[in-house]
Amino acid sequence: xxxxxxxxxxxxxxxxxxxxxxxxxxxxxxxxxxxxxxxxxxxxxxxxxxxxxxxxxxxxxxxxxxxxxxxxxxxxxxxxxxxxxxxxxxxxxxxxxxxxxxxxxxxxxxxxxxxxxxxxxxxxxxxxxxxxxxxxxxxxxxxxxxxxxxxxxxxxxxxxxxxxxxxxxxxxxxxxxxxxxxxxxxxxxxxxxx
Numbered sequence: 001x002x003x004x005x006x007x008x009x010x011x012x013x014x015x016x017x018x019x020x021x022x023x024x025x026x027x028x029x030x031x032x033x034x035x036x037x038x039x040x041x042x043x044x045x046x047x048x049x050x051x052x053x054x055x056x057x058x059x060x061x062x063x064x065x066x067x068x069x070x071x072x073x074x075x076x077x078x079x080x081x082x083x084x085x086x087x088x089x090x091x092x093x094x095x096x097x098x099x100x101x102x103x104x105x106x107x108x109x110x111x112x113x114x115x116x117x118x119x120x121x122x123x124x125x126x127x128x129x130x131x132x133x134x135x136x137x138x139x140x141x142x143x144x145x146x147x148x149x150x151x152x153x154x155x156x157x158x159x160x161x162x163x164x165x166x167x168x169x170x171x172x173x174x175x176x177x178x179x180x181x182x183x184x185x186x187x188x189x190x191x192x193x194x
Contacts (some may be wrong), residue, residue: 001074002073004020004149005076005164006067006075006076007019008063009080009159012055012093014110015061016157016160022173027140027141032143033068034151037058041080060099060102067103067109075110077163078159079114079116112170118166121153133159141165
């Protein structure tokens with residue numbers, strides 16, 4: 001049985017994912033992926049809602065693919081910080097978060113949320129820069145899959161990996177490490193006995 005946890009940095013324009021093996025003393029990122037979506041350039045024939053739906057579909061498909069291939073035991077998701085500049089940005093972030101919640105729910109994965117400040121604290125301060133977070137996750141995690149080359153991907157994958165690190169002492173990580181998650185879920189869902 002795997003002890004993988006999926007870290008997610010949700011975003012509409014770009015979403016980061018990191019599958020982290022939490023079995024060993026030094027956790028390892030066994031898979032990382034950043035997905036970028038872009039607005040359609042055919043605005044005369046595509047409604048904004050149609051474009052948003054296509055971008056949401058792309059995010060959902062990528063997340064579903066990672067879940068299907070790596071079968072994580074649960075997910076740690078960075079909460080949107082609400083710092084979207086304007087109604088359109090807030091709407092886009094809401095769509096991305098909704099996609100993540102829906103895909104994780106359909107997959108039956110338990111979710112734990114961490115704040116952006118929790119993610120930054122992985123670098124030693126709640127006011128850490130993106131570069132500080134990237135340096136911290138490269139230092140604290142093993143990266144047998146390699147570090148992404150593109151700067152935009154580095155930022156989102158680092159945040160996804162940092163989300164898992166930020167939840168190190170949380171309930172989900174501890175239950176996965178102890179092997180008690182499945183029994184607890186069965187009991188809560190009514191499928192098992194205590």
